[in-house]
Amino acid sequence: MTAARLQRALGLALVAALLLWNGAWLHRGQPLVALLGSLLLALPHAPVLALEMLLMRRVHVHQPVPRASWAAVAKAWWHEVGCGVAVFGWRQPWRTHAEPDHWPPEAQGRRAVVLVHGFMCNRAMWNPWMRRLRAAGHPFVAVTLSPPWAAIERHAPALEAAVRRAEQATGQAPLVVAHSMGGLVVRAWLRSIAALHVGGAAGALAKRTAGVITIGTPHHGTWLARFGRADNTRQMRLHGPWLQGLAETEKPAGYAGFTCFYSDCDNVVFPVSAAMLPGADNRHVPGQAHVQLLGHPAVFAEVLRRLDLSPAGPPQGTELPLGGARA
Template identity: 35%
Template sequence: MSALRLQLWLWLELGLYAYLGQTWFGWTPGRALLAGALFLLALRLGQSLATWGFSARCAEPGELRPRLGQILHEAAASLFTQLLVLPLPSLWMAPDRLQAGRPIVLLVHGYSCNRAVWWLLRRRLEAAGLNVATLNLRPPFGSMGRMVPLVAARIAALRQEQRNTPIILIGHSMGGLVCRSWLARYGAQKGHGVRRLITLASPNSGTALARFGFGQNSREMQPDSLWLQDLRHERPNLPVIALENPLDNFIMPRAHQRLTGADNQRTPPVGHLQLLYDREVAAQLIALCQK
């Protein structure tokens, strides 16, 4: 989602809570603003905790159960990402900085996010000697099919800038589905330079949580959607690695992260957003990109 839209939404939400505090309880403006900020934090925290409850209801026999520390780490990652990173991308993400001769990793973000969500993982990939490219998917709540040309244009621009450098796609969550759709539409064309796709906790067979989301892309991520059924018939013509997070609190059931015909592997067990900050997950991605 665009940073400006997120900023406006947060200010409007905070203003509403402060106004209600003044109107209903007669608080002073300062006290009402403080209470509104605390309520906003509590609401976002509750949303994060609710995903764990819902994932427990959708859990299959033998799945891992989260420990308290893992739930709290995911809650912290969610609050930090939603309230500080996504609304203020210029503080976290400078423009892409590509160097000649290094393999390129194109990072494709997930639902309701923007490129700033990659700020820490980008640093770790670059420290390992990889070029990192990013993009913003738009419209934020439109069909994933409308996002595919943005991926195609970014890949074409990378090929123009770094002609013979191989490209590796990494798509987190919804981003993995957008990349799979790009493969179905453009993968057979020669000269695109993409050597491998890695889906990271992507709902390759949909997620029950999408029924509570907004927008066309959320409806497309429901397990029984026609969009996913059409994509299921497409067979990728290059290597795909599907990374399954065994403790994911967004993809339900968790087995829906697996992909037929792909090299299905597991990540360390952390929350869905915590994947983007976890050092072990970063090391796993670096190893896969350097193969």
């Protein structure tokens, strides 16, 4: 089952539960009970996100940035609640193909972007990005990694196909941008083609990409993955054997081609040092939850800078509407 089908099924089940709950309590003349129950049913992820935030703050010990304030954590939690509804309740289940890959006639000679989503997501995660890249006339391809519980290295062929498509359409190596687990897919892909390039994975990165930008990627795993039982979640356990094996095939000098965005309010990838690579351009974006990071202006501005978009492109300081209702 794909992530979209699973999220559609959960969404329809939630709508049915809301109808049954409201019908029962309104029939009994209890509108307040109906309203309170509806809020709990409509936002079942809110308490889960709150628990993640509490664990994130507790685990934050001996980290390279100070622990986020309670006010910052509360603000990030509320924003992530909205992101959850917009992304997992609407965009990913129902708008997976709303923004097709973009290959304009003038694609030759223009740098393309390859967009790689994370765990239990699909290409619709990038819909706001794709609209802005299309408005700027820049080519891009967004992959959907399936099945969603597969081992991380199983997605390397899908990424290889996307990179080849970008190379053929533009004549240039693309910029690769990945969110969350997608950054590990990129590293697994580089390992899979390392033998074909001088310098191994670092040589593959230099030859096949114009650099890699990761956003909230668990490069060293995440504390939360200890509760996962799927192949890919076990691989993302903090300092786990799969990640150690991956790092042993890489040269630290190769990390210079990575830009890694991380946050002190990331409720999924923590502690914060887990999202950093030694020797990479590690950039702290304070106060941002895991999905919220994708909408921060600094992240997209760096992509535009690397693509060298013309001044006619979209304004770099505009926050992407990840928490909004629009797909």
